[in-house]
Amino acid sequence: MSGYQDVIVAGFGGQGVMLIGTLLAYAAMEDGLNVTYMPVYGPEMRGGTANCTVVVSKDDIGSPIIHLPKSLIAMNRPSLDKFQPRVQDGGVVVVNSSLVDMALADTARVQAVGVPANEIADSLGNTKMANMVAIGAYAQLTGVVPLDVLKASLKKVISPNYAKMIPANEQAIQAGADAVRA
């Protein structure tokens, strides 16, 4: 399939992994692509990790559930432990190196890229934006959607009550992209 990408976005509940998964899905739609967003709910939600799967394709999408993803965003250690072994060989793994020891990244098998998402978000004034840093880095590494489309989609996922937060979130997305730019 052309233009195909899939990703599992995982972290602690509260790190905003569902939000950046939704943001990526909106951006893909705005970019004219087909996309599915599948939240995982159930027992896992009450345990360690929350996660969602986003599939992006120019063609119509079959499964919205992916066991062996092409890429992963791991916002915490349990997420890396659980999902890294399933990432396809050579797949992109964005690791939140603020919380995860990069020695755990399987660099021999996957393209693991450490991003100190919490530190970068702190430096922009709000540690809660670590998720935006991570999705910016991911978009930069994979080119799945253009950064400007990702930023423009923020207004779709951030409620109007928090519209004043959008410029800072745009900065966080850009900072994440800059952190992984070769």
Place this chain on the structure above:
Amino acid sequence: MSTPGERVLIKGNEAICRGAVDAGCQCFFGYPITPQNDIPEYMSKVMPNLGRVFVQAESEVAAANMLLGAAACGIRAMTSSSSPGISLKQEAISYMGGTELPAVIVNISRGGPGLGDIGPSQGDYYQAVKGGGHGDYRQFVLAPGTVQEAYDLIGKAFDLAFAYRNPVMLLGDAIIGQMMEPVTLGSNKETESNSPDLGWNLTGKGQRDPRLLKSLHLTDGALAGHNLRLRDKYASMEKDVLFENFLVDDAELIVVAFGSIGRIAKSTIRKMRASGKKVGLHRPITLFPFPSRELDKLAAAGKRFLTIEHNLGQMVDDVRLAVRKHADSDFYGQMPGNLPTPEDFEQPILAALGVNS
């Protein structure tokens, strides 16, 4: 109400709501249960603002009987629930079948039997397709495989309900209900069937002749005549059969799967095609009427069949009946409680192809 052509990213459950609202649904009667809760939640916000009716009933039984009442008045009305709640609605559905009332019922099914779990499952196929309540009745059953289809089919559900004066069920699962996909809105419309006097509905007698809606036929031979007429009506539904064929023309083996499992199997099939395996997909979209004629045609063309379901094997019975003159169907059942992935279907497909791996 949606702007025609508007493209939005929404959950299947919300697509069902927006499709129903656009199709002129005037009344919604619900009761909470996961994984369909987004439906009453959305309707509770939107329906009152449109001057329409939202009722959170005291029970599923009450909601289903409110639906019966609205349908008897010729009102476009809907209820939704998940498996155990749908079981509670069956008595009213049977009465609506017998009384020939146009009503839309949504089942975002969950694991079973009993309380099961809140995950996806196709364990309610028999209940939906064979008549979950008592008596010889059938309901139209529509099974969306995408969020767009959920929007489109709920509009169709209202049209079919009024065209046939019959209950119509939209059968989804937690995958269809909870996933988000882009949907192009605005194609669902109210049709003339929403006119106040349909010639049979209860509108207040006024000066016209009285009307009686009932499912009780005690006079000699009356029930037999009624049932035979219902039989003919159910048979006539075949002209509204819907299905998707994917890469069937040169296929040796055809996977038959509906709803979310159909689309997941499509991913498996694409992958296996890349390695030269001649596999195709037949995805029934109407489960009743079942696309038996199409399956018979495929069987006559020499195809072999593998039915894949998210249950212990229910639709496979209908596939076997459809292909019986020329073929049989193998079966693979993914158990509810496990999320199905494309990889799960590779071995069963290879086995059905007779390939050792």
